[in-house]
Amino acid sequence: MTDVLDDLETRGLVAHSTDRDALAAELAAGPITFYVGFDPTAPSLHVGNLLQLLTARRLQLAGNRPLLLVGGSTGLIGDPKESGERVMNTKETVAEWVDRIREQVSRFVDLEGDHAGTLVNNLDWTAGLSTIDFLRDIGKHFPVNRMLARDVVSSRLESGISYTEFSYVLLQSLDYLELHRRHGCVLQTGGSDQWGNITAGVELVRRADGHRVHALATPLITKADGSKFGKTEAGTVWLDPELTSPYAFYQSWIQAEDSKVGEYLKQFTFVPVDEIDALMAEHAEKPQLRAAQRRLAAEVTEIVHGRAEVEAAELASVALFGRGELADLPEATLAAALTEAGAVDLAAADGPTVTDALTATGLVASRSEARRAVADGGAYVNNQRVDDPDQLLSDTQLLHGSWAVLRRGKRAVSGVRLT
Incomplete structure (x- = not known):
């Protein structure tokens, strides 16, 4: 069990820990019970949350017992953020999101x-808690000067912070105390942006019960330019396939930068570290093959969406560029891929031509340019070269009855859906 801590460190997954040696000793004497929490502030978890779920899975595979907390009460308030006050969601909305996220997290650990x-x-231990009891039993352990010194609070003092968000740390700390009492939990994990809340819980357990517990935080995952990882031009990369399609999810990993792909492989996959090192040595010799990115995308997409979605995404990635059979793509994958490529809807009743479609998708700047592309042999519909710029799309073999993949040259791809 002590090997798991070494593995986490080797993979770059330990940014902070309260006492590394004490935690190692606790793990050696294990198994231990640990927890990680998720607030339902959206209908789905995202890539940033995925790192916490995979860390929990690593600890469980080493023989430890995970508690996955979905915050039905903390989600009603929201952790304070530096940009300003959160908009509170209704109790009904939060309850719905709790159910959705509980289903999501349950897929990453064995129950x-x-x-x-x-x-x-x-919500199980806060719903019946009176304000008086909360202030007497919990609030008394939190010096206000220390609460004011927290980075997120101090940054909000001038612009303003509500008492609700100011007090969030008390609720999250209460979680650790309750889980310690109810389940014998001795470790909380989370992201480094939660370190203040996590260590406050450690301190509350010590003050309230006199027991020593532990905390471990993973680093903030960033892109090469220091910006937050898990964001694309289309927005947040969600774990819910209805919010981010498996194809778009796969593509977000394919786009990993060369300077970061090795880190992501260690942090987001279960590929052995020595195998990753060997892969990165090959990648350094031939980065244009993007073998590391393709392995990363396949591994993470399989973890989140399953092997079938990996195969569909890989097929789409080659089929769109004429190196695979478009007809073999499931409609959902084709639609997701073309949506990512900027597909547009055209009315079938208008009898759109190839020229209309090339212009509407932005693959060409004008109708005259569309005609030149066709004349030069550089225009394709469903990977078939087009000779007539006035050919009707309805005369072509549409995919799934309504879709057409348009390509100009070898690399510029988009599509249309006839409605």
Whole structure:
């Protein structure tokens, strides 16, 4: 069990820990019970949350027992953020999101067996808690001067912070205390941006019960320019396939920068580190093959969406550029791929031509340019070269009855859907 801590460090997954040696000793004497929490501030978790789920999975595979907390009460308030006050969602909305996220997190750990994970909701111990009891039993352990010194609070003092968000740290700390009392939990994990909240929980357990517990935080995952990882031009990369299609999810990993792909492989996959090092040595010799990115995208997409979606995404990636059979693509994958490529809807009743379609998608700047592309042999519909700029799309073999893949040259791809 002590090997898991070494593995986490080797993979660059330990940014902070309260006492590394004490935690190693606790793990050696294990198994231990640990927890990680997620607030339902959206209908789905995202790539940033995925790192926490995979860290929980690593600890469970080493023989430890995970508690996955979905914050039915903390989600009603929201952790303070530096940009300003959160908009509070209705209780009904938060309850719905709790159910959705509980289903999501349950797929990443085993809920049966000797080291079975447990799903918990902090609304269970806060719903019946009176204000007086909360202030007497919890609030008394939090010096206001220390709360004011927290980075996110100090940054908001001038612009303003509500008492609600100011007090969020008390609720999250209460989670650790309750899980320690109810389940014997001795470790909380989370992102480094939560370090203040996490260590406050450690301190509350010490003050309230006199017990020593531990904390471990993973680093903030960034792109090469220092910007937050998990954002694309289309927005947040969600784990819910209805919000981010498996194809778009796969593509977000394919686009990993050469300077970061090795880190992501270690942090987001279960590929052995020595195998990753060997892959990165090959990648350094032939980066244009993007073998590391393709392995990363395949591994993470399989973890989140399953092997079938990996195969569909890989097929789409080659088929759109004429190196695979478009007709073999499931409609959902084709639609997702063309949406990512900027597909547009055209009315079938208008009898759109190839020229109309090339212009509408932006693959060419004008109708005259579309005609030149066709004349030069550089225009394709469903990977078939087009000779007539006035050919009707309805005369072509549409995919799934309504889709057409348009390509100009070898690399510029888009599409239309006839409605």
